[in-house]
Amino acid sequence: MSKNKIPYTAPYAGADGYNCPYCHAYANQSWGKILQFVGTSNMGPIEEATLGTCYKCKNFTIWFDNKMIWPVESTAPYPNPDLPEDIMQDFEEARSISKLSPRGAAALLRLAIQKLCKHLGEDGKNINDNISSLVEKGLPVKIQQALDIVRVIGNNAVHPGQIDLSDNIEIVNTLFELVNITVEVMITQPKNVEEIYTSVIPDSQRAAIEKRDKIL
Numbered sequence: 001m002s003k004n005k006i007p008y009t010a011p012y013a014g015a016d017g018y019n020c021p022y023c024h025a026y027a028n029q030s031w032g033k034i035l036q037f038v039g040t041s042n043m044g045p046i047e048e049a050t051l052g053t054c055y056k057c058k059n060f061t062i063w064f065d066n067k068m069i070w071p072v073e074s075t076a077p078y079p080n081p082d083l084p085e086d087i088m089q090d091f092e093e094a095r096s097i098s099k100l101s102p103r104g105a106a107a108l109l110r111l112a113i114q115k116l117c118k119h120l121g122e123d124g125k126n127i128n129d130n131i132s133s134l135v136e137k138g139l140p141v142k143i144q145q146a147l148d149i150v151r152v153i154g155n156n157a158v159h160p161g162q163i164d165l166s167d168n169i170e171i172v173n174t175l176f177e178l179v180n181i182t183v184e185v186m187i188t189q190p191k192n193v194e195e196i197y198t199s200v201i202p203d204s205q206r207a208a209i210e211k212r213d214k215i216l
Contacts, residue, residue: 008077010173013050013066020054021073027056034062074098075169076105076176080183082191087115091179102172103157109175110154113147113182120186127151143185146178 009018009026017028030053033045052061062070076098079091094108110127118124122133131139131147153175201209 010075010077011052011061011068012075013052013063013068020057020059021061021068021071021075022054022059023057024078025056027054029054029061072099076173077180079176080180080188082188083179083183084115084119087112087119090115091176095176098172098176099169102169105172106150106154106157106175109150109172109179110157112179113150113154116179116182116186117147140185143182146182150175150178 007026009015011018011021014031015029017026019025020027020029032051032053034049034051036043036046048065050063050066052063054060061068068075074095076095079088079095083091090108090112094105094112097108098105114124114127114130117127117130117134120134121137122130124130127147128151131144131151134147135144153171198206
């Protein structure tokens, strides 16, 4: 695992543990029912409601019909720290609205990969053409698929009748993960290899390697 990658487990109802929306640490959760009272009379549990408590920070989450309704906090993965700054802003904006507007978040993530293609050397004008160009340059198949998933769902999210994301936050959260995977493979891993290469290989031997590669 890259030293820059942030492990993340999204909150979900009944989970043994996940990244707490309060303290952000991965922590075990305890679960209980929420009782309803009329005056001083206990009317029993609200069947659709659940209370989760973080073992680490002791704060609680409220769930209704298996959806977290408190706190109003994004359950999307955190961004890879190696995201370029302008793309980071789109990613964070998408996170901030992902629960209230999954369609809007998907559209922003489509914009993020359009900018990412430009960062990877393309013109950033047409995502489909840019992905095709990256494939010709050796883009791994799995990264091509990741980019196309975000592209297609981001496109369809803003067209009626294509993909309904209103009740499927899990799909949108997956898009965040795919953007992070792409950054991990295309930016983080090459950066880490370069850092190791320059710190381990002596200057004279690096010069010889560069001369060798120019000849080839």
